Amino acid sequence: MKDTPINYEVVKRKIQEGNYPSIGNVSIRELLKLVNQIEQETGEKFVRMEMGIPGLPTPEFAVNAEIESLKKGVSNTYVDIEGLPELKKEMQRFCKLFLNIDVDKNSCIPTVGATLGSFASFFTLSKLDESKDTFLFIDPGFPLQKQMIKSLGIKIDHFDIYNYRGNKLRDKLESHLKKGNVFSLLYCNPNNPSWICLTEEELKVIAELAVKYNVVVIEDSAYFGMDFRKDYSIPGKPPYQPTIANYMDNYILLISGSKIFSYAGQRISMMIISDKLFNSKFENLKKYYNSDIFGRVMIFGTLYNITAGTAHSPQYGLTALLKAVNDGTYNYRSDIMEYAGKAKIMKKLFTDNGFKIVYDKDIDKPIADGFYFTFSYPGLTGEKLLEELLYYGISAISLSITGSERLEGLRACVSLVQREQFKDLEYRLKKFNEHHSLNS
Numbered sequence: 235m236k237d238t239p240i241n242y243e244v245v246k247r248k249i250q251e252g253n254y255p256s257i258g259n260v261s262i263r264e265l266l267k268l269v270n271q272i273e274q275e276t277g278e279k280f281v282r283m284e285m286g287i288p289g290l291p292t293p294e295f296a297v298n299a300e301i302e303s304l305k306k307g308v309s310n311t312y313v314d315i316e317g318l319p320e321l322k323k324e325m326q327r328f329c330k331l332f333l334n335i336d337v338d339k340n341s342c343i344p345t346v347g348a349t350l351g352s353f354a355s356f357f358t359l360s361k362l363d364e365s366k367d368t369f370l371f372i373d374p375g376f377p378l379q380k381q382m383i384k385s386l387g388i389k390i391d392h393f394d395i396y397n398y399r400g401n402k403l404r405d406k407l408e409s410h411l412k413k414g415n416v417f418s419l420l421y422c423n424p425n426n427p428s429w430i431c432l433t434e435e436e437l438k439v440i441a442e443l444a445v446k447y448n449v450v451v452i453e454d455s456a457y458f459g460m461d462f463r464k465d466y467s468i469p470g471k472p473p474y475q476p477t478i479a480n481y482m483d484n485y486i487l488l489i490s491g492s493k494i495f496s497y498a499g500q501r502i503s504m505m506i507i508s509d510k511l512f513n514s515k516f517e518n519l520k521k522y523y524n525s526d527i528f529g530r531v532m533i534f535g536t537l538y539n540i541t542a543g544t545a546h547s548p549q550y551g552l553t554a555l556l557k558a559v560n561d562g563t564y565n566y567r568s569d570i571m572e573y574a575g576k577a578k579i580m581k582k583l584f585t586d587n588g589f590k591i592v593y594d595k596d597i598d599k600p601i602a603d604g605f606y607f608t609f610s611y612p613g614l615t616g617e618k619l620l621e622e623l624l625y626y627g628i629s630a631i632s633l634s635i636t637g638s639e640r641l642e643g644l645r646a647c648v649s650l651v652q653r654e655q656f657k658d659l660e661y662r663l664k665k666f667n668e669h670h671s672l673n674s
């Protein structure tokens with residue numbers, strides 16, 4: 235089958251040259267490189283859905299706040315690892331106004347993206363109790379976090395939550411926690427890649443069991459406020475973004491600035507440690523750090539070790555953004571709603587051309603439109619589908635690297651696809667369906 239929208243020989247050669255053990259299991263960044271190479275050689279533009287990059291401009295006032303700080307000369311000094319006092323204050327306000335929770339300013343710490351926040355959390359939490367050696371992922375999830383746990387030599391346990399939603403969650407989660415070896419668990423809500431959104435009842439169950447088995451919960455809110463079926467964006471007014479923090483006091487919240495504020499390049503995120511965890515003492519920490527207090531160890535131990543703080547200017551930018559949303563002078567939601575509009579159209583283009591949505595239900599409702607969706611094509615494994623789509627100028631990542639059980643599926647990110655590309659996408663999907671339905 236050589237009559238493909240992208241030159242068949244070039245795609246085939248580039249895949250061969252990459253010498254990948256398996257194209258379906260390559261990391262997101264490797265795929266990015268491969269697609270760049272194919273685009274360069276063929277001169278054809280792909281419909282790029284592999285990487286979760288925000289496709290919107292950063293609000294200008296945040297860029298200006300960064301520039302101002304640099305002009306004032308912040309760049310010649312080291313940063314305070316705890317974070318800028320005005321940023322910490324705005325983070326605390328954000329927690330109150332958008333999550334309806336109370337946290338101490340000390341417990342609000344900027345990190346170099348939620349990527350660093352995740353790594354620092356995994357590292358520090360793994361040192362709390364030698365008798366617990368396992369990290370639990372409520373999957374599917376962000377592949378990089380699994381790579382981190384693996385590279386830290388920590389054992390991984392996981393399950394795909396899709397078949398255990400609602401009242402099925404308790405037994406499933408308890409079957410993993412009752413072994414007693416899990417020190418911490420993580421979920422991402424809304425979920426990357428499936429876009430399922432946990433309910434208050436499910437968060438309550440996770441909290442109850444985490445308390446019962448003394449497990450620290452990491453709530454990854456990389457897509458804060460992006461369950462667009464609800465409007466969580468009005469400061470101090472319900473509905474508030476659902477959070478575990480309402481149900482337990484032993485948690486770390488990771489609230490990335492990358493997607494909500496289209497700020498990925500400046501690498502800044504909020505790490506919110508519950509006051510209880512922040513002030514808790516763990517005897518075992520003394521083996522690795524010169525303190526046994528969790529919050530102190532996190533800041534002056536782990537974060538100092540890894541980055542010695544978050545760069546000045548993004549802290550000023552994030553302060554400006556948070557102040558604006560907290561004061562109600564900027565509504566983040568109205569900017570990023572664009573993702574939902576694109577997802578709705580793109581999902582239809584896929585399903586009109588023989589594809590299926592993999593994670594298609596949020597308990598009993600159709601999955602919401604957001605930053606990601608998942609899809610498959612009858613008769614093809616995810617790995618094969620990913621490879622085949624490259625010949626049609628469409629790139630996505632395989633669900634197999636996300637801890638998903640749905641190995642037939644791929645994840646599509648809508649952010650980088652421009653509306654002007656929808657015609658191309660439609661043509662390519664039609665061609666794909668034409669070629670593949672003839673073969674099946």
Ligand SMILES: Cc1ncc(COP(=O)(O)O)c(C=O)c1O
Pocket residue numbers: 286346347348349350375376422426454456490491492498502503
């Ligand atoms: C679930 C999840 N967590 C964390 C991150 C990393 O966020 P950051 O850009 O703040 O490092 C991402 C980025 O895509 C993500 O999808």
